[in-house]
Amino acid sequence: MPRIDYPSLIQELIRQLRRMPGIGPRSAERIALWIVQRKEAHADQIAEAMIKTISGIRSCVRCGFFSEADQCAICSDPGRDAQSLCVVEQATDILSLERSGAFHGLYHSLGGRLSPLDHVGPEDLRIDSLVRRVKEDQLQEVIFALSLDVEGEATLSYLGDLLNLEGVSVTRIAQGLPAGSGLESADELTLTRAFNGRTVFRP
Numbered sequence: 001m002p003r004i005d006y007p008s009l010i011q012e013l014i015r016q017l018r019r020m021p022g023i024g025p026r027s028a029e030r031i032a033l034w035i036v037q038r039k040e041a042h043a044d045q046i047a048e049a050m051i052k053t054i055s056g057i058r059s060c061v062r063c064g065f066f067s068e069a070d071q072c073a074i075c076s077d078p079g080r081d082a083q084s085l086c087v088v089e090q091a092t093d094i095l096s097l098e099r100s101g102a103f104h105g106l107y108h109s110l111g112g113r114l115s116p117l118d119h120v121g122p123e124d125l126r127i128d129s130l131v132r133r134v135k136e137d138q139l140q141e142v143i144f145a146l147s148l149d150v151e152g153e154a155t156l157s158y159l160g161d162l163l164n165l166e167g168v169s170v171t172r173i174a175q176g177l178p179a180g181s182g183l184e185s186a187d188e189l190t191l192t193r194a195f196n197g198r199t200v201f202r203p
Contacts, residue, residue, distance in 0.1 A: 010036060062133070064109030064126055065091045074098070074107060081105040083140040087130065087159070089113050089147060097145065100188040102195035105143075108133060113146065113155040122158065130159070134166050143198055144172040171198045 005011065010032055017028035035043045059065070060072035067073070074080065074094070084105030088094055091109045110125045134142060142163055146152040156172065163170050173195050 059091070063094070063107045064111060065094045065107065082137065084143065085133065085137075085139050085141070086143045086145055088145050089152070089155075093145065097191060097195075100191035100195070102188075102192040103143070105141075110155070113151045114158060115151045125155075127159065127162070131162060131166070134163060134168050139168050141169045141171060143195075144170070145195075146172075169200070171200050173198045 006014070013032045013035070014025075014028045017023055017031050018025060020028075023031070035041045035046075056068055057066055058068070058070075060067040060075055061070050062075045063072060065072040065074060069076075081104050084103075085108055086097065086103055086105060087108045087110065088097070089110055089112060091111075094107045094109060097103050097107070108126070108130050110127065110130070112120055112125055114120060114122065114125070133139070144156050144159070146156050160170050173191075
């Protein structure tokens with residue numbers, strides 16, 4: 001006898017849900033059935049919100065954070081400390097620091113980190129725009145908040161050499177984060193202590 005499975009439309013929905021990070025086969029199946037079986041799921045509203053988000057969200061032209069306009073709310077805020085710039089790997093790291101309340105300056109997301117094994121070089125990151133901001137904005141301090149692993153240290157060393165030539169103070173957050181972890185895995189108190197205990201970076 002042929003094996004009975006879900007109708008092709010449900011199977012396709014499950015396949016698409018499995019493409020999301022952290023969603024395995026069983027989770028995708030449960031979500032798909034929840035959408036199909038429950039009226040309160042409001043699948044049409046979920047789909048509409050996804051489409052609007054995809055078409056309406058862009059990267060801030062200055063820092064790389066999520067925005068609905070050319071510049072995000074952080075870069076557009078005149079109350080921020082415009083002479084301090086915190087460099088992070090990903091746009092999501094900015095939100096981790098904002099939630100900690102430890103930093104009140106501006107940010108710059110690199111869009112990743114140097115990783116020769118993954119064929120990620122300086123030209124693949126937002127390094128040119130970082131150097132340009134340092135030159136044009138007359139920054140007093142650039143703070144690095146990068147992962148404490150081999151790639152993060154390599155990225156920090158490379159950028160430290162570049163920025164020291166510009167005469168700006170280069171610091172890094174204190175190493176209160178677990179080795180090999182990113183900002184998203186740290187709690188607010190750890191981030192605050194790491195920020196307050198930042199040290200001068202010497203390549």
